[in-house]
Amino acid sequence: MTEKISGELTLGPVLYNWKADAWRDFYFKIADEAPVDTVVIGETICYKRAPFFEPLYGEVMERLEAGGKTVVFSTLAEVMLPHDRRIVESICSIEDHLVEVNDASGLYHLTGKPHNIGPLFNTYNEEVVKTLARRGAKNFCVPHEMRATAIEAVAKEANALGCTVEVQVFGRQSLALSARCYHARAHDKIKDTCQYVCENDPDGLNLRTLEGQPFLTINGVQVLSNDYVDLIAELPDLARMGVARFRLSPQNVDMIAVAKVYRAAMDGEITAAEGQESLKELVGDTPLANGFFYQQPGYRFIDADSVVH
Numbered sequence: 087m088t089e090k091i092s093g094e095l096t097l098g099p100v101l102y103n104w105k106a107d108a109w110r111d112f113y114f115k116i117a118d119e120a121p122v123d124t125v126v127i128g129e130t131i132c133y134k135r136a137p138f139f140e141p142l143y144g145e146v147m148e149r150l151e152a153g154g155k156t157v158v159f160s161t162l163a164e165v166m167l168p169h170d171r172r173i174v175e176s177i178c179s180i181e182d183h184l185v186e187v188n189d190a191s192g193l194y195h196l197t198g199k200p201h202n203i204g205p206l207f208n209t210y211n212e213e214v215v216k217t218l219a220r221r222g223a224k225n226f227c228v229p230h231e232m233r234a235t236a237i238e239a240v241a242k243e244a245n246a247l248g249c250t251v252e253v254q255v256f257g258r259q260s261l262a263l264s265a266r267c268y269h270a271r272a273h274d275k276i277k278d279t280c281q282y283v284c285e286n287d288p289d290g291l292n293l294r295t296l297e298g299q300p301f302l303t304i305n306g307v308q309v310l311s312n313d314y315v316d317l318i319a320e321l322p323d324l325a326r327m328g329v330a331r332f333r334l335s336p337q338n339v340d341m342i343a344v345a346k347v348y349r350a351a352m353d354g355e356i357t358a359a360e361g362q363e364s365l366k367e368l369v370g371d372t373p374l375a376n377g378f379f380y381q382q383p384g385y386r387f388i389d390a391d392s393v394v395h
Contacts, residue, residue: 090354091325094123095345096227096252098205098335099130099160101260102305103284106138112336113146117153120342121349122334125150126186128160128177130206132267132306133170134282147183163188163206164263164307184224197221205229205254205333206263210236212243219247227252227333230259230315233381234323241328250330255317256344256365257335258290258303258310259375259384268304277307289338311384313375316365318351319358319390320379339368358390 097116100109116125127146129136147157161174171191178185178195185196188204202225203209203218209226218226226244228237228251241251269291270280284291290303290310303310314337317324321332332352334345344365351361365374377386380393 088351088354088357089322091321091352093321093325093329093352094331095121095348095352096124096126096331096333097122097341097345098227098254098257098333099126099128100336101131101258101308101310102288102290102336102338103132103135103282104288105285106142108288109139110142110146112341114149115342116345117149117155120345122155122345124156124158124331126158126160126204128186129173130160130163130188130204131263131308132284133162133167133173134280135306136173158184158186158202160186160204161188161192163204164265165189165191166265186225186227187223193218193221200224203227205252206260209240212239215240215243215247215249219244219249223249225250225252225331227254227331230254230261231378231384234320234327234379235381237324237329237379238327245328251328252331252333253317253324253329254315254333254335255321255324256333256348257314257337259313259315259378260308260310261302261384262309264307264309267307268309269306272304311375313373313385314365314369315376315378315384316362316374316387317376317379318348318361318365320376321348321351321358337369339370343368 150157159177161177186202186204188206203223205227244251267277269284273283284306290305293302295301300312347361347364350356375385375387378384380388
């Protein structure tokens, strides 16, 4: 028996352009089988994908809630054009569910109302937490590249203000967003006539160096890490820092199995080493990483047992 860890598991929004039926079926399985507490749904990366998923929001939300999950809606992270703003306004007008803001444009609609702050919003220090909390923010999912000491400082401030802090513990790490669509350019197209080519890469488009080594992952206008972050060994430290929620970012792997591994680690049923072995089997050739947490390059994996506290 190992240490039990208090906290909740969150499943972040699907960042990739999955086919609509696959997207819906994924959430139906999550509703029925995944031991997560909260599920964030909604298009976060590209406005052009939103019309495929919006008609499914109602049935997906009902299925998730019937499965005991809390549903939160996500806004776009890159807001540039009038239709982007209309989508954000539409999501922010939802009255009976929390909205997770990933761009400051959402604050225009939500200030004074309870809402969450997503990982693509730049919440890097205590002053930002104070400012956003005054506007109604209740939960902060901090950016991926935050080191442990910075997470602890933000969590301390947020907890003092009655807010919770969340950290992504599994999945590719979002590194950048662009006005241009890399995915379209890779197929000799432009963003306006992309023909949704990103749907061909349900786990993102792998980018390699000139030497042929895996380097980054492209997802429409988003650049992600090649690796999956894995903070299962750091869960006890995160909990002691005051982090109350642990986020799993959906990848094209067995996410129900991933959720069960993290739940078992939190419940003290398996050790971190056992959890990492299970995760390695689930993700195949994709490397695991935790470098940012230790203020190291994000692609590195640091053995938690080798770190002197």
